[in-house]
Amino acid sequence: QVQLVESGGGVVQPGGSLRLSCAASGFTFSTYGIHWVRQAPGKGLEWMAFIRSDGSNTYYADSVRGRFTLSRDISKNTLYLQMNSLRAEDTAVYYCAKGISTDDYSFHFWGQGTLVTVSS
Amino acid sequence: DIQMTQSPSSLSASVGDRVTITCRASQSISNFLNWYQQKPEKAPNLLIDGASSLQSGVPSRFSGSGSGTDFTLTISSLQPEDFATYYCQQSYSTPLTFGGGTKVEIK
Numbered sequence: 001q002v003q004l005v006e007s008g009g010g011v012v013q014p015g016g017s018l019r020l021s022c023a024a025s026g027f028t029f030s031t032y033g034i035h036w037v038r039q040a041p042g043k044g045l046e047w048m049a050f051i052r053s054d055g056s057n058t059y060y061a062d063s064v065r066g067r068f069t070l071s072r073d074i075s076k077n078t079l080y081l082q083m084n085s086l087r088a089e090d091t092a093v094y095y096c097a098k099g100i101s102t103d104d105y106s107f108h109f110w111g112q113g114t115l116v117t118v119s120s
Numbered sequence: 121d122i123q124m125t126q127s128p129s130s131l132s133a134s135v136g137d138r139v140t141i142t143c144r145a146s147q148s149i150s151n152f153l154n155w156y157q158q159k160p161e162k163a164p165n166l167l168i169d170g171a172s173s174l175q176s177g178v179p180s181r182f183s184g185s186g187s188g189t190d191f192t193l194t195i196s197s198l199q200p201e202d203f204a205t206y207y208c209q210q211s212y213s214t215p216l217t218f219g220g221g222t223k224v225e226i227k
Contacts (some may be wrong), residue, residue, distance in 0.1 A: 047218065107164070
């Protein structure tokens, strides 16, 4: 069955960097786009980024564009989110998610999330 | 960007009540509208996509309707396990956007 497992969260100082991973299994990784969605403590859901199935196109929310970068390693079935210049407002649980069709904009499957805390 | 406005932001209801949550898009999104349920400390769960298509395993007391800019999620008879926060999300175009959420609490 489809499984998405995030890792890499932790505590980082403002201005610092962190790399999150999303390990995928149960489907052909190279044929699906995958999203990142985050949720600040006690707040709603915010879509952040998407990498298309062909890996050639990435999309970002304005709030993270230029600071966050998506990449993937097909051999490891893993998606990475490199987060630079972190701010307090980036504190959130970060989820990776995918749909059921190739470059779906719906989130049928979610990981369990990984918590990122930006604090001095 | 497409803004999604959800109402109410919270509601109190009793088991057995009929509950309606609305979601309005700032521009037409056809039927590219999804509904999610989220329980505390858990990832969201997709209930309905395409405005009205119930996902496998989701109880039939949940239903969705609407197209264009106005959408509704209805729970026909609220059950104890339905107390949660519900979000709408437009899947029409990036940046993908969510409504602010509706917290359904026990009355």
